[in-house]
Amino acid sequence: MDRSLLEDYARLTARMALGPVHMGACALDAVRCDSTCLTPDEQAALALVDTAGGVLLVVGPTGSDRGLRVVREPAAFTEAFGGGAIDTVVVADGPSALAAAALGRAVADAVEKPVAALVRGLGMAELATAEMGGSVAFGFADEMLRLTRAMLGAAAPLLGAEDEPLPSETLADLLQADPTGIRLLVGHGRGAFVIAEALRHMNGRRRRLTVVSLGAQAPLPEEVEAYQLIGDLDAVGWLNACSEQGRRVVPLAGHHLNRWLPGALPVTALLREILGQRLNVGTGAGTPRAAPEAAAQAEAPEQEQGAPTPPAG
Template sequence: MFQTAFTLTLTQFARTLSLPERLQRSPLRNLTLEALRQRNTALDALFYDVKVITPDEAFYLSGSLAAEGSIMIVPPSGGAAITLCETLEEFALRGGGNAPALAIAGIGGSALGAAAFARNVADAIGAPVAVVVSGYGLADIVTEAFGGHFFFGHLRGLRPVFEMLDDFAGRPKFGATDKNDGETASRTSLDTRTVRALLADPRFSFRLLAGHSKGNLVISAALHDLYKQDQVRAETLAKRLKIVTIGTRIAMPPIFTDVVDIIGEWDWFGEMNSRPFISTDQHIPHAWHHTNTDLAGHLPVTRVLKEILADATISQESEAAPTLHVVAEPEASKAETTVPRSSERTTRRPATIDKVKEAFSEKTLPDIPPRKTDRSGEMQPPKPH
């Protein structure tokens, strides 16, 4: 628990140091939101395994905790440093094509929580993971006032409606810009548009989508929008994508059949926000909604994903496409987790993914040059040493 507290304290301290610079643009908006952003970062520190984020990385992310729509490349523990990207083009230039998985976190929507969840996924597959920051803006304040963050599964339409408030107040634009989104831009949030743009871009070949809590709602909305706009691309993705939802059960487009819904045995919050007509594929014993391994009742994301992917049948569309590498679990660790094998689980969707055609191989990120761009209202954090 000490490491979790240390990471949170360091992040909050560095964030405070960056406040004068961030106030140079949209001062009223940033002053209004800063206390709530700090609160959400503390929530993420409780709900996510933030101790897997190094001190240098925590300092690096502190100035962009609420940069909604920004994309991070998160390698496994002990690998290269986290890379923060403002746009899809920067993501592609900095090695985004090497990421075989895309992760979306929920709860507070901070970059710290998103990075921690993505690192748990990266440690499971042994490869870098892309993750989109949900952020916290004026639209979230209004949504929260209506109970949208508590009943996010049933009031999902509120947040996109109020996105115009953030645009009017001068919100910095990260991720997918509005110019290519047409009418859909006014009806979806920035994080959803960014996820949809990543999935629609043929430069990226994700084989795994992993979401936690509200992040599953973002994935669902992005896939539904993509299916409406580009059915051919959606069908191509459906042939190779494995989707793992953690903490909530949200409906995906029917063509995406390889979906595993996981929820903790004690997770009443996740059950309350889940679709009752969707059955749970795995109940994790003695687990609640949080994934922080420092706290009792956590859902062990890395171990559960290793178990699922060890039994998965993930096809490769081409030899150039990034692959998933399931990291072997030590025997001592296997005995600590009682996750049912796939042969013991009931399947609610028919499998449509081919057998593995070749062995998984680990991917690493290329060296990343120092950032020199201005973050347009968000602090440009120093590159970790």
């Protein structure tokens, strides 16, 4: 049999095997992120996004006619949205497209314009990395992913694990391809460490960047303008507190972002405090207004100040 047919068959089989795992990851992400900010049609469309990673989502604010758009290749994103058309990129803690889109919607509501969300994906190497502790020990996840990708590539080359994109490499390529457009990076949990790893390869490109970390304390370069927000009840975040740069502790907040559950980190409210409400990121993200102390002293998510009624059913 032709080797290419064998490779296609092996990769298809691997993706079919990952189907239930991906469904489980989506279910977990639906609990720890605020998926209710996405419409049912958007959630249905996200279920069809490839689990292999390296996909970018363009997410508009709530109620915007921009909605949600899937961009399969970073090069296509740069061609369509480079040069400052979209200047904010977010990386979620969870590997699913649902987690990326939910975080993207929360950030888009804060900056009041569309943002790009990088889908980390859930391939064979990512699954092995998570099983070895990469889903908790964020600081080692990137190196573990490189190791498992190489090991799987050597042991089972037909599975194509070596072709799985590294999220940090995808983000670094995106920054290099659009050196003047992207100004704001937002990462939650492991996503913050993806940003930190990507910036390690961005010498001479850091000063114009503002980085906001949520639920993690990543070792960011000193040149960037860093805001690292962590809840005082966030056990996972404190376990990954590798730096005190830009640290702001949010009282009574945990690691998750689901505003329908107690202890959520209020992403939109905190970003508005940091960047200034109604700030045009396209003209000022590189030099944001000084964040008031209230950003670190928010006592509860937005819903505690006149909580909306959860949708029926």
